[in-house]
Amino acid sequence: MPLRNLFITLLFIVGFAPGLRAQILTDGNSASQFFSTQTGSYYNFSSNSGCDLLVSVWGFVRNPGRYRVPCETNLLDLMSYCGGPNDRGAEVFLDRVKVVRKGGADQQNEIAEVFEVDVEKYLELRSSPTVTSDLFLFPGDLIIVDGKESRGDTILRIAQIVVAIASVITSTVAVINIASK
DSSP states (O other): OHHHHHHHHHHHHHHHGGGGGGGOOOOSOOSOOTTOOOOOOEEEOOOTTSOEEEEEEEESBSSOEEEEEETTOBHHHHHHHTTSBOOSSOEEEEEEEEEEEEOOGGGTTSEEEEEEEOHHHHHSOOSSOOOOGGGBOOTTOEEEEEEEOOHHHHHHHHHHHHHHHHHHHHHHHHHHHHHHO
């Protein structure tokens, strides 16, 4: 009987292990919500001009998601709409922000190019003008702000996983004990 209970417990854990990711809670501000099941965020900053862009922002910003912004919005403006870089102790690499650009109207499901923009370069105070052509946004652009989580966030995520697994094991044992009576 104990071997059967152990087998049922292991089967129960393996069966529910993929669902454990849904149990991890985040505060909604972390850009790397690996364990979140949120459906995403949509932000509408459109103007009344009738010319808007729909772009996406992933990564280490305060508010990642899908953005509807005026046509004249550039990458720095978009970063402002996102609330700027994530400030939760993560290391954010503004010197290598990736832009994934889709093809034109006839190739909108194809990636036309991927390039990096050194946003830090534009944030430095300079007396000489800087060319900003790589800051232009196009419809469907995907902006990825690279970064690395702090050690504290990683430890917290591991602790959340351990607590979720312990909860499943405890529940399984309780169900087995009730069912065997």
